[in-house]
Amino acid sequence: MTKIWVNSGDSHVMEPDDLWTEALPPRLADRAPRSERGEKYEVLYIDGERIDRQLNDFMDAMRPPGSRDLDVRLKDLDQEGVWGQLAFPSMGFWLVSITERELARETVKAWNNWAHTDILSKNKRVITPACVSTANIEDAVAEVERVAELGFQSVFLPCSTRPGEEYALDRWEPLWTAAERAGLVLGFHIGTGGENVVFRGPGGAIVNYMETTYPGMRVISHMVAGGALDRHPDLKILIAEGGAGWVPAIGDRMDEAYRQHGMFVRPKLSRLPSEIIRQQVYASFQHDKSSVEIVESTGYRNVMWGDDYPHLEGTYGHTQSTLRELFDGVPDDIRERVTRGTFNELFRLPEQTPQE
Numbered sequence: 106m107t108k109i110w111v112n113s114g115d116s117h118v119m120e121p122d123d124l125w126t127e128a129l130p131p132r133l134a135d136r137a138p139r140s141e142r143g144e145k146y147e148v149l150y151i152d153g154e155r156i157d158r159q160l161n162d163f164m165d166a167m168r169p170p171g172s173r174d175l176d177v178r179l180k181d182l183d184q185e186g187v188w189g190q191l192a193f194p195s196m197g198f199w200l201v202s203i204t205e206r207e208l209a210r211e212t213v214k215a216w217n218n219w220a221h222t223d224i225l226s227k228n229k230r231v232i233t234p235a236c237v238s239t240a241n242i243e244d245a246v247a248e249v250e251r252v253a254e255l256g257f258q259s260v261f262l263p264c265s266t267r268p269g270e271e272y273a274l275d276r277w278e279p280l281w282t283a284a285e286r287a288g289l290v291l292g293f294h295i296g297t298g299g300e301n302v303v304f305r306g307p308g309g310a311i312v313n314y315m316e317t318t319y320p321g322m323r324v325i326s327h328m329v330a331g332g333a334l335d336r337h338p339d340l341k342i343l344i345a346e347g348g349a350g351w352v353p354a355i356g357d358r359m360d361e362a363y364r365q366h367g368m369f370v371r372p373k374l375s376r377l378p379s380e381i382i383r384q385q386v387y388a389s390f391q392h393d394k395s396s397v398e399i400v401e402s403t404g405y406r407n408v409m410w411g412d413d414y415p416h417l418e419g420t421y422g423h424t425q426s427t428l429r430e431l432f433d434g435v436p437d438d439i440r441e442r443v444t445r446g447t448f449n450e451l452f453r454l455p456e457q458t459p460q461e
């Protein structure tokens with residue numbers, strides 16, 4: 106049976122444990138994110154703060170052979186039919202929790218230098234976003250300009266922000282300007298920037314899974330209603346791993362707010378929220394049938410498949426069967442759009458995806 110070749114808009118690199126100890130002086134490296142295996146949980150330390158993270162068995166469960174080895178990863182990808190990946194950070198996700206300016210700036214720079222040297226410069230199929238400081242916008246702008254020169258095509262940002270730092274606020278404007286000017290896609294990955302376990306009780310595993318999806322919606326409402334995307338029409342944002350079926354629906358609801366509460370709306374927008382979403386907002390999913398169905402039923406086309414490799418929520422080991430279930434009976438142009446076209450609209454891979 107011929108393979109359906111796809112690009113993945115949501116994958117992950119697993120950083121070496123000594124990334125920051127190798128790159129930074131001890132006075133900074135000792136405060137960089139590090140994880141230790143506790144009795145039951147992986148224990149995370151960030152700038153001296155201890156955070157009990159994931160259940161050990163949860164973390165152990167997600168380990169395809171190539172998680173930490175690029176050459177083996179490419180073999181995994183050939184086996185699964187994935188040509189290219191936009192591979193988000195793993196430990197690098199926690200850099201967004203650092204609020205001290207120098208530590209944030211230096212740990213981010215070290216992460217980007219590692220990704221450039223060990224991933225981007227060593228292969229033609231896996232690219233990573235760059236990290237930026239969320240502690241100081243000036244530093245974030247400087248890093249955007251630096252990584253654009255190095256060939257990065259996107260920037261990772263957390264879906265949740267600290268109170269008073271919401272994305273609709275003006276504080277972020279220099280970063281939007283720099284990212285648009287550099288042509289970098291803003292990649293907001295779900296489950297970052299806030300607590301991922303907010304409910305302990307019946308249904309906790311599913312409730313918390315949903316609780317990490319909602320901040321992805323909030324990113325869109327802030328970036329659209331706050332005017333950032335209207336002011337920067339060439340800026341594109343990707344909500345990674347949150348599914349895509351709900352995107353047109355929130356566009357409708359924001360249009361309704363824009364019209365029915367027009368007397369309260371500020372800033373006024375040059376386009377309806379749903380138009381801005383259709384032109385500048387992208388979303389990735391792994392298994393959701395609804396993410397494919399809404400392309401044909403609503404005409405929202407910025408839907409991108411993702412393998413979430415090497416995470417448990419991803420498709421490693423069952424990618425081709427997932428793709429056949431998703432695209433059986435789906436018109437070719439929609440399958441092509443979701444499996445490769447949307448990715449290729451946002452990112453340039455040195456070597457193009459093989460045709461089926």
Ligand SMILES: CC(C)(COP(=O)(O)O)[C@@H](O)C(=O)NCCC(=O)NCCSC(=O)[C@]1(C)CCC[C@@]2(C)[C@@H]3[C@@H]4C[C@@H]5C[C@]3(C[C@]5(C)O4)[C@H](O)C[C@@H]21
Nearest residue numbers: 159160163195295296297301302305306309310313314317
């Ligand atoms: C949720 C509980 C504690 C409920 O327990 P109880 O029934 O009350 O005893 C239990 O079921 C559990 O620990 N489950 C493990 C999975 C989990 O932590 N779920 C949280 C919500 S889902 C999530 O946070 C995603 C978005 C999706 C799963 C992978 C995820 C945790 C990843 C994983 C772990 C870590 C966090 C990270 C990036 C990272 C490097 O990879 C994202 O920031 C976030 C992400």
Ligand SMILES: [Mn+2]
Nearest residue numbers: 115116346413
């Ligand atoms: Mn992911």
